Amino acid sequence: MNLSSTKLLYSLLLLFCFSCKPTKVPVATTGDDNQIEVVFLQMNDVYEIAPLEGGRVGGMARVAAIKKQLLQRNPNTYAVMAGDFLNPSVIGNMTYEGSRIRGRQMVEVMNAAGVDLVTFGNHEFxxxxxxxxxxxxxxxxxxxSSNVSHKTGTSTQPFTSGAQAKPVPKTMVLEARDEDGTQIKIGVLGLTIPSNKVKFAEYTDFKTEATQAYQSLQSQADFVVAITHLDIEDDIEVSKQNQGIRxxxxxxxxxxxxxxxxxxxVAKADANAKSVYVHTLKYNKTSRQLSIQSTLQSVDQTITPEPVTEGVVSKWTGIADQSFKELGFDPHEAIFVTTEPLEGRESHMRYEPTNLGKLIAKAISAAAPQSEVAMLNSGSVRVDDQLSGTITQYDILRTLPFAGRILEADMKGTLLEKVLTIGMKNVGIGGYLQTDKAEFEATQGxxxxxxxxxxxxxTYRVALSDYLLTGLESNLEFLKAGNPDILHIYEPDASNKSDMRNDIRMAVVAYMRSLRK
Ligand SMILES: [Zn+2]
Known part of the structure; x- marks a missing residue:
């Protein structure tokens, strides 16, 4: 067969094919459009696995439902927790399977909820x-984590995570790919406030680390994002210095x-997953343009909890409820409805008298009616949150996780004055005192x-949390039995269940119930 006859045969074959088969019009394939969308679901400062305010807000199973829904719409969805989730919590202080729970409940819930990325907060330490x-x-x-590492003896190395004990990286690169094949790399860095100094953690300067991390990521990624747990002023500072962190x-x-x-x-959501941020990032690879659209989404009763996460949450709340019942508490009982938020954030509790501090001090007074003045160390309040709306017994349990009794002491006026003055000067620490019936007149001093x-x-009869009488509180080491200016200490009657001095949490619950009437 010569060339021309081959051609002819080919043409005939083609003709035959076209005539006997349904005509197939070639469809223009979309192909890589060089545009891609990724989503970050952001939460931060989550201490509670279950909803708060009588079930109205928050709840990790609801967050899991949001993640699932976002993921269905876009597989390039990442859930981020920007620090503070292992502590404090009332469940964390309980013992389970022979050891303190200490955030194990939260890790289990976060694993189930499909959290992807986290960095350390100060409370992790x-x-x-x-x-x-x-x-x-x-x-x-x-x-x-770009600026925290594990200190053991004299050496420092990254912390390790997961079953395989992989080193926690200083930076990482996420690889996203969409349906039409557009691929991008997203650089991620993590920064933590160095406020909680412990022997086993080393903090390097977060500003220097931010710049170094950003510079190393710049060459590896299309754009860079950060997960941070810093004071807002520092976030803004880091952002100004590294404008490429978008x-x-x-x-x-x-x-x-x-x-x-x-x-x-720079975005932050509300604590305890009362809200989450949903950031939609649209990136054009050709123009290298990135647009970010953010929505603050309320986490409330309109969201049906994701069942698997809900199951894990129920397991842990069940363990906690059982312990509370054994102690005589009904965690679900609504005891009060507050019209204004009760301020329990450490950034306030340890710096100024707050309405929550006052309320607890008044509850101490009410439990010890013969007392003339009442006080507590603000460090006994660990909720680090505002209490809003419906207050349940559980809110009081999480506010005062260390429990403890209320004691009364007959003390000389000189000692009372010294205690109150030091308590007022203990600014920023747990030894800052919240009081009832004690007022400082600043102009007169x-x-x-x-x-x-x-x-x-x-001689004054002073009601106070038992911890304050141990001599362990900062700058108040003299405040303990044996001090000659303490003339008598009154203990609560352990056999009398109606003696609210036996448990400060019971005293607060009883006092708040009385306000309702
Ligand atoms: Zn924090």
Missing amino acids: DIKEEELLNRLQESTFQWV LLMGGHEHTNSYDTVGTAI KWYIDGKLLNPNK
């Missing part, structure tokens, strides 16, 4: 080294905020007890 190492090992989500998903303040800094965004000038020669 409240728990013991061994406890933190266990939580890291149990987590199936990815940790990233989105800083932050935490620590507990109230939502959204700041635009040049071309970057004098204390008033129940409206009367404090008399140094008088």
Whole structure:
């Protein structure tokens, strides 16, 4: 067969094929359009696995439902937790299977909820080294930290996480790919406030680390985002210095905020997953343009909880409820409805008298009706949150996780004055005192007890949390039995269940119930 006949045969074959088969019009394939959309679901400062305010807000199973829904719409969805989730919590202080729970409940819930990425918050270092190492090992989500590492003896190395004990990286690169084949790389760095200094953690300067991490990611990724747990001023500072970090998903303040800094965004959601941020990032590979659209979404009763996560949450709340019942509490009972938020954030409790501090001090007074003045160390309040709306017994349990009794002491006016003055100067620490019936008149520099000038020669009956009488509180080491200016200590009647001094939490519950009437 010569060339021309081959051609002819070919043409005939083609003709035959076209005539006998249904005509197939070639469809223009979409192909890679060089545009891609990724979604970050951001939460921060979550201590509670179950909803709060009588079930109205928050709840990790609801967050899981949001993640699932976002993931169905876009497989390139990442759930981020920007620090503070292992502590404090009332469940965390309980014992289960022979050891303190200490955030194990939260890791299990976060694993189920499909959290992808986290960084350390200051509260992650409240728990013991061994406890933190266990939580890291149990987590199936990815940790990233540019400025915190593990100190053992004289050496420092990254913390490790997951069953395989993989080193927690300083930076990481996420690879996203959409249906039409557009692929991008997203650089991620993590920064933590160095406020909670512990022996087993080393903090390097977060500003220097941010710049270094950003510079190393710049060459590897299409754009860079950060997960941070810093004071907002520092987030803004980091953002100003590294304008290429386009989105800083932050935490620590507990109230939502959204700041635009040049071309970057600094976002924080509300604590305890009362809200989450949903950031939609659209990237054009050709123009290298990134647009970010953020929505603050309320986590409330309109969201049906995701059942698997809900199951894990129920397991842990069941364990906790059982322990509370054994102690005589009904965690679900609504005891009060507050019209204004009760301020329990450490950034307030340890710096100024707050309405929550006052309320607890008044509850101490009510439990010890013969007392003339009442006080508590603000460090006994660990909720680090505002209590809003319906207050349940559980809210009181999480507010005062250390429990303890109320004691009364007959003390000389000179000692009372000294205690109150030091308590007022203990700014920023747990030894800052919240009081009832004690007022400091700043212009005179004098204390008033129940409206009367404090008399140094008088003996006062003072009601206080038992911890304050141990001598363990900062700068109040002299405040303990044996101090010659303490003339008598009154203990609660352990056999009398109606003696509210036996448990400060019972005293607060009873007092709040009485306010309702
Ligand atoms: Zn924090």
